[in-house]
Amino acid sequence: MSKKIVFTGPPKVGKTTLRKIFFEGENPSKLLEYSLTPTHGQESILLNLKEKVGVFDLAGQENQRWYETEAKSVFFDTQIIIVVLDSSSPKEEIVKFTKKVLKLRDEITPSSFVYLLLHKIDLISKDKLKIIKDKVNDEFQDVNLLEIAYTSIMKYSFLPTFTLFTEILKLSLGIKKDENEKYSLKFLEYVVSILNIIDQNVVIPKEDIKRDLKLPDKIFNNFIEYLEKMEFLEASKLNKKPVISLTKAGKNYINEIVGKFSIESIQNFKNNIEESKFEEIPSFLGFLIADRNGRTISATEVYEGAFGLFLKYNDEVEKGNELDLIPMFISALEKFAEEINIMDLPGFKLEGSNLKIHTIKYDICTLCLFMRNDVNFNSVKKEVFAWFDNLMETYQDKLKQSIESGNMVYSSSLHSEAKKWLEQMNKNYDDLLINLKIYNFEHVKKLYQKLDELYLKIDFKYSMILEKLKKLKINLMESAMDNNFQSFKDIVKKIKELDS
Numbered sequence: 157m158s159k160k161i162v163f164t165g166p167p168k169v170g171k172t173t174l175r176k177i178f179f180e181g182e183n184p185s186k187l188l189e190y191s192l193t194p195t196h197g198q199e200s201i202l203l204n205l206k207e208k209v210g211v212f213d214l215a216g217q218e219n220q221r222w223y224e225t226e227a228k229s230v231f232f233d234t235q236i237i238i239v240v241l242d243s244s245s246p247k248e249e250i251v252k253f254t255k256k257v258l259k260l261r262d263e264i265t266p267s268s269f270v271y272l273l274l275h276k277i278d279l280i281s282k283d284k285l286k287i288i289k290d291k292v293n294d295e296f297q298d299v300n301l302l303e304i305a306y307t308s309i310m311k312y313s314f315l316p317t318f319t320l321f322t323e324i325l326k327l328s329l330g331i332k333k334d335e336n337e338k339y340s341l342k343f344l345e346y347v348v349s350i351l352n353i354i355d356q357n358v359v360i361p362k363e364d365i366k367r368d369l370k371l372p373d374k375i376f377n378n379f380i381e382y383l384e385k386m387e388f389l390e391a392s393k394l395n396k397k398p399v400i401s402l403t404k405a406g407k408n409y410i411n412e413i414v415g416k417f418s419i420e421s422i423q424n425f426k427n428n429i430e431e432s433k434f435e436e437i438p439s440f441l442g443f444l445i446a447d448r449n450g451r452t453i454s455a456t457e458v459y460e461g462a463f464g465l466f467l468k469y470n471d472e473v474e475k476g477n478e479l480d481l482i483p484m485f486i487s488a489l490e491k492f493a494e495e496i497n498i499m500d501l502p503g504f505k506l507e508g509s510n511l512k513i514h515t516i517k518y519d520i521c522t523l524c525l526f527m528r529n530d531v532n533f534n535s536v537k538k539e540v541f542a543w544f545d546n547l548m549e550t551y552q553d554k555l556k557q558s559i560e561s562g563n564m565v566y567s568s569s570l571h572s573e574a575k576k577w578l579e580q581m582n583k584n585y586d587d588l589l590i591n592l593k594i595y596n597f598e599h600v601k602k603l604y605q606k607l608d609e610l611y612l613k614i615d616f617k618y619s620m621i622l623e624k625l626k627k628l629k630i631n632l633m634e635s636a637m638d639n640n641f642q643s644f645k646d647i648v649k650k651i652k653e654l655d656s
C-alpha cells in the first residue's frame with residue numbers, strides 16, 4: 157500500500173512552494189521570483205521512494221470544503237498532515253486553524269502525525285518569533301502526534317527546513333523518529349515545575365499540581381511515581397484528601413540540583429542551542445565529565461571560551477553555569493529512563509538544531525561530548541570511544557578522588573591532553589570531509605546549492621537537463637535520508653559531468 161502526505165493551510169502561506177522544493181526538486185530562488193498560480197482543488201504527485209508516497213496539496217481557498225463537507229475524505233489513510241501557517245499571522249488564527257486540523261485528524265485519521273509549520277519566519281523579527289513560539293508551544297504541548305516547526309526557505313532557515321523535510325519523508329515511510337529529544341527537554345521542565353510547586357506550597361493536593369501543569373494523567377502519574385520511588389515525595393491525607401509534600405531528601409535534591417534550574421534557564425538553554433551560528437561551530441566543541449549524580453567534575457573545551465560562545469550562559473551568575481546543569485539533567489533523565497524504560501540507554505543524545513550531546517557511561521562517571529549537529533558520529537565513534545576509554549584508565553584515581561571530595565579535577569595534564577585531542581579530532585574530521593571519506597549535511601546543502609546554480613545557468617529549452625537536475629535533487633534528499641554514502645558519491649559524479 158502506498159503512503160500519503162497531505163498539505164493543508166490557508167491560501168498563500170507557502171504550501172505549494174514547499175511541496176515543489178522538497179518533493180519535486182524545484183529551485184527556491186525561481187519560485188520566489190515567479191509567483192505560482194494559486195492551487196485549485198487539490199494537486200497530487202506520486203513520489204517513487206522505497207514505497208510510493210502520494211503528496212496531496214489542498215487549495216487553501218477551498219478550506220471550507222475540505223473541513224466541512226464530504227470532501228474531507230481526502231484525509232483518509234494519511235500518514236502525515238503538514239499544516240502550513242504564516243508565522244506572521246495573529247496568534248489566535250494560528251491556534252484556531254491548528255485546532256480545526258487536530259479535530260479533523262482525531263475524527264478521521266487518528267493515527268496520522270501532524271507537522272505544524274509556522275512558515276516564512278524570515279519575514280518576522282526574532283522577538284516576534286519568540287512570542288509566537290511561547291504561545292504556540294504552550295497551547296499544544298500536550299497534544300500527541302504533533303510536532304511544531306518554524307520554517308522558511310530563505311537563507312539560514314533553509315537547512316533546518318530541509319532537514320525537517322527529510323524527517324517528514326522518513327516518517328512517512330515508517331522509519332521511526334527519535335523521540336528522545338522531545339521527551340528529554342520536557343522532562344527537565346516537568347521535574348523542575350513539579351518539585352518547585354510542591355516546595356512553594358509545602359503541602360498540596362496532587363490534583364492541583366496536575367491542573368497547574370496541564371499534564372496528561374499518564375505522564376503526570378509516571379512523574380509522581382518516579383519521584384516517590386526516589387523518596388523525594390511523601391503522600392498523606394488532609395481532610396481526607398490525598399496530598400503530597402517533600403521529604404528531607406526531596407528538599408535536599410531541590411537545594412542541590414533542581415534549585416539551580418529555573419524554567420527560564422532551561423528555555424534559554426534550548427534557545428541558545430538553537431540560535432548559535434551554525435557555520436562557526438567546531439565539529440567537536442568539548443566534553444564534560446560528571447559523577448553519577450550529575451555533578452560536573454571536569455570540563456574541557458576545544459579552545460577557551462568555546463562553550464561560552466555557543467551555549468551562551470545565563471547572565472545570572474549566582475544561578476551557576478548552565479553548562480553544569482547539563483550532566484545533572486542527563487543523569488536525572490537516565491535515572492528516570494531506567495525506571496520507566498522510555499529510552500535506549502546509555503547512548504543518550506540531546507539534540508538541539510545546532511548542537512548535539514552524546515553521553516558515554518562509565519562505572520564512576522558519565523562523559524558528555526558536545527558536537528555540531530551534523531557530525532556523522534558513527535564514522536568516528538570507534539576512535540572516540542577508544543580515546544575516552546584510555547583517558548578514563550589513565551586518570552581513574554584522580555577522577556575518583558575528586559568525586560569523593562566533590563571538587564573539580566584540576567589536572568593540567570588531563571586538560572592539555574584532551575584539548576590537543578579535540579583539536580586533532582576537528583582537523584581529522586575536516587580532512588575526512590574534504591576528501592569525501594564521509595559526508596554530512598553541510599555537503600548535502602552545498603550540493604543542493606550547486607544544483608540550483610546549474611539550474612539557473614541552463615536555458616529553459618534544454619528541458620531534459622533541467623529534469624535531470626530536479627531528479628538529482630530528489631536523489632540527494634534520498635541519500636541524505638538513508639545516510640547512503642555510495643549514492644551521494646554518484647550524485648557528486650553526475651553533477652561534475654553536467655557541469656562540464
Ligand SMILES: Nc1nc2c(ncn2[C@@H]2O[C@H](COP(=O)(O)OP(=O)(O)O)[C@@H](O)[C@H]2O)c(=O)[nH]1
Pocket residue numbers: 165166167168169170171172173174187188189191192193194195216275276277278279307308309310
Ligand atoms: N518570504 C518568504 N516567502 C515565501 C516563503 N515560502 C513561500 N513564499 C512565498 O509565498 C507566496 C505564496 O506561496 P504558495 O506556495 O503559492 O502558497 P500556497 O497558496 O500556500 O500554496 C509565494 O509568493 C512564495 O514565493 C518563505 O519561506 N519566505
Ligand SMILES: [Mg+2]
Pocket residue numbers: 171172173194195213215216
Ligand atoms: Mg498552493
